[in-house]
Amino acid sequence: MTEPTLSLEALRQRIDALDNDILRLISERAACAQQVAEIKAEHEPGAVFYRPEREAQVLRRIMELNQGPLDSEEMARLFREIMSACLALEQPVKVAYLGPEGTFTQQAALKHFGESAISLPMAAIDEVFREVEAGAVNYGVVPVENSTEGVINHTLDSFMDSGLRICGEVVLRIHHHLLVAETTRRDKVSRIYSHPQSFAQCRKWLDAHFPQAERVPVSSNAEAARLVKTEWHSAAIAGDMAAKLYGLAKLAEKIEDRPDNSTRFLIIGNQDVPISGEDKTSLVVAMRNQPGALHGLLEPFHRHQIDMTRLETRPSRTGVWNYVFFIDFKGHREEPRVAAMLEEVQLRAAEVKVLGSYPVGVL
Template sequence: MTDTPINLDSLRQRIDELDSEILRLISARAECAKQVAEVKTASDPGAVFYRPEREAQVLRRIMELNPGPLNSEEMARLFREIMSACLALEQPTKVAYLGPEGTFTQQAALKHFGASAVSMPMAAIDEVFREVEAGAVNYGVVPVENSTEGVVSHTLDSFMDSSIHICGEVVLRIHHHLLVADTTLRDKVSRIYSHPQSLAQCRKWLDAHYPRAERVPVSSNAEAAKMIKGEWHSAAIAGDMAAKLYGLEKIAEKIEDRPDNSTRFLIIGSQHVPMSGEDKTSIVVAMRNQPGALHDLLEPFHRHQIDLTRLETRPSRTGVWNYVFFIDFKGHVDEPRVAAVLEEVRLRASELKVLGSYPVGVL
C-alpha cells in the first residue's frame, strides 16, 4: 500500500486511456471479422458465417480466462455483443422467434444472438419452423420447457414432421410482473391477461392477491401487455421487455410462485453443428408396443454411461396408445460411444430421428 492519496482526475485519465485501447482492439477484431468473411466467400459463396460451436468455444474460453472483478457471465455477455456486432459485418443473422415483440422468446433470441441480429416475430411456433425450413431466416428460437410447468408440447410436436435441426439452447430466468396502463384503475382490476403458462406459473400469487379477478389466457405475454392499453379494469402478467416496449407500469414484481422459474429455449436451423467440446444431443424415438420397450430403449445409455438430461413422452400420430420418446443426453453424435449407442437404439426401435447435436448453453 502507498501513502500517496488516489487522485480522482488521474483515475479518470487512466479510464480514458483504457477506453481508447479497448476501442482500438474492438476495431481490430471487427476488421479481422471482415477478412474472415472475404476468405469464406472467396472459397465458398454459400458459406455459413455463424458457427454455434465456435461461438460456444470462444465464450467458454473468455469465462475461463476472466480475472474479475466482473463475474464470468457478465464478461461473456459483453463479448457476446462484440461477437454479434462483428458477425453482422460478415453477414447479418436473421432470426425468427415466437412473437409478438416483447415476449420472453425474443429476450432469449437477444441473449443468444446479441442485439446486432435481425429478429423477426412470428405468430406461432409452427411459423417459426416454416420460416427456417423455407430459408427465409437463418435460425429460429422456440420455447421447449419450463422448470415449473414442464414441456411445451407444440414445440415437440413440430419436430415430428420437420427436417429442422437443433443448433443450440439458451436458458432464461423468467420473472413475471403485474403490469397496468396509465388509464388503469388499480383498485378496480377485475381481469388479468397472460399466456396460459404464465398464469399457471403465478397461480398461488394470483389466488392470494386477486382471487376474484378473471384470468384470461392469450397467445403471449406481449399480446396481454398490448391488450390492456385500452381497458381501464385490466392488468397483464408479462416481463421487463414487454413493460418497457408498451409503456406499462409494474405494480407487483417477481410474482412467479417459484423463485427458480426458468424456461429453456431451442435454437433451430438447417445445418449440422460440429463438436464444441461440451455438447448435448436430442433424439426422438418410436418404440414397438411390447413389454419392456422402455427398458430396451434406456439400457444402452446406462451401459455406455451416457447421462440422460431429459425424457419426455408424447402420443404417436401413427396409432392409438402408441408413444414416442423425446430424449436429451450429454454428448455429440460424432463421438464414437454416442454413435454406438444410437446404432443399438436404432436396431431396437421402430423409428429413430436425431434432432441435433449442439453446444450446451453457455449463458
C-alpha cells in the same frame, strides 16, 4: 480512511486511455472476423457464417479467464455483443421467433444471438419452423420446456414433420411482473390478462394478492401488456421486454411462485454443429409396440454411461397406440461413446432421428 490513489480527473483520463485501447482492439477483432468471412466464402459454397460451437467456446473461455470485478456472466454478455456485431459484419443473421414482439422468446433470441441479429416475430411455432425451412430466415427460436409447467408439445410435434436440426439451446430465467398503465391504482385492478402458462406459474401469488380479479387468458404475455395500455382497471402478467415495449409500470415484481422458474428454448436451423466440448444431443425415437421396448431403448444409455437429461413421450400420430420418445442427453453424436450407443439404439428402434448435437447453453 484511506485516500483515493487518483483524483477523479486522473481516473477519467485513465478511463479515456483505456477506452482508446478497447476501441482499437474491438476494431482489430472485427477486421479479423471480416477475414474469417472471406475465408469461409472462398472455401465453402453456400458458406455458413454463424458457428455456434465456436461462439460457445469463446464465451466459455472468457468466463474461465475472467477475474473480476465484473462477474463472469456480465463479462460474457459483453463479449456476446461484440461477437454479435462481428457476425453482423460477416453476414447479418435473421432469426424468426415465436412472437409477438416483447415475448420471452424474443428475449431468448436476443440473449442467444445478441442485439445485432435481426429478429422477426411469427404468430405460431409452426410458422417459425416454416420460415426457416423456406430459407426466409437463417434460424428460428422456439420454447421447448418450462421448469414449472413442463414440455411445450407444439414444439416437439413440429419436429416430427420437419427436417430442421437443433443448433443450440438457451435457458432464460422467467420473471413475471404485474404490469399496469401509468395511472392505474392497485385497488382498481379488477381484471388480469396473461398467457395461460404465466397464470399457472403465478397462481399462488394471484390467489393471495388478487383473489377477486377476473383472469383473462390471451395468446401471449406481450398481447396482455398491449391490452392494459388503454384499460385503467386491468393489469397484465408479463416480463421486462413487454413492460419496456408498452411503457407499463410494475405494480409488483417477480411474482412467479417458484424463484427458479426458467424456460428452455431451442435454436433451429439447417446446419450440423461440430463438437464444442460441452454438448447435448436430442433424438426422436419410435419404438416397436412390444413388451420391454422402453427398457431396450434405455439400456444402451445406461451401459455407455450416458447422462439422459430429458425423456418425453408423445403419440406418434401415424398409428393408434404408437408412441415416440423425445430424448436429450449429454454428449455429441460424433463422440465415439455416443456414436456406439446410437448404433445400438438404431438396431432396437423402429426409427431414430437425430435432431441435432449442439453446445450446452452458456449464458
